[in-house]
Amino acid sequence: MYRWLAPLLLILTTACGPLQADAVGEADGLVAGHISPFDTSSPAITNLDPALLRAVRQAARDAAADGVELFLTTAWRSERYQRKLYEEAITKYGSEREARRYVSTPDSSRHVTGDAVDVGPTDADDWLNRHGSAYGLCQTYANEMWHFELATTPGGECPPMRADASARR
Known part of the structure; x- marks a missing residue:
């Protein structure tokens, strides 16, 4: 009944490339x-x-009380999603070494373990950089003002930032 489907798929695959079996979606944390x-x-x-979620939610409530909307641009990611981001970064930056400055490998990503969030917009990043340690939240990479992790006890002092993601192994 659907004999025409196989040749059509062959034509589409040849013209458009392979079907995206590795496409990520909401279940991967997209x-x-x-x-x-x-x-x-x-x-x-x-x-x-x-x-981490409790700390981020409390920070978001307090930021809102200060007139700052805090949302997340990414949070937990599956290993598959992180691998896709890493592979895209290798293509973009030309080498694994350079890619690791901006995107962690799936086995080293704090997003994969559920221990990191990326915050937005910029005024929320700034608010959290000034107030985050009250919740234990710290910017951990100098080149990513949006990336936060629980890196101290609430009210403690944030550790020095790493230059970039390649410093974490």
Whole structure:
């Protein structure tokens, strides 16, 4: 009945390249644009470390009280999604060494373990850089003002930032 489908798929695959079996979606933690840290349905949020999620939510409440909207541009990611980002970075930057400055490998990414979030917009990054240690949240990479992890106890002092993601192994 569908004998015409196989030749059509062959034509499409030849013209457009292989079908994207490795495409990532919401189940992998993909966030379209940004997401509220209070979302209760997205795996990007629900797979975060509970202590990190509590800290981010409290920071978002307090930022809102100061007139600053804090949202997440990415949070937890599957290994598959992280691998895709890493491979894209190798293509973009021309080498694994250079790519690691901006994107961690799947086995070293704090996003894969649910221990990191990327915050937006820029005024929220700035607010969290000034107030984050009160929640234990610290910017961990000097070249990523949006990347935060629980890196101290609430009210503690944030450790010195690493130059970039390649410094974490």
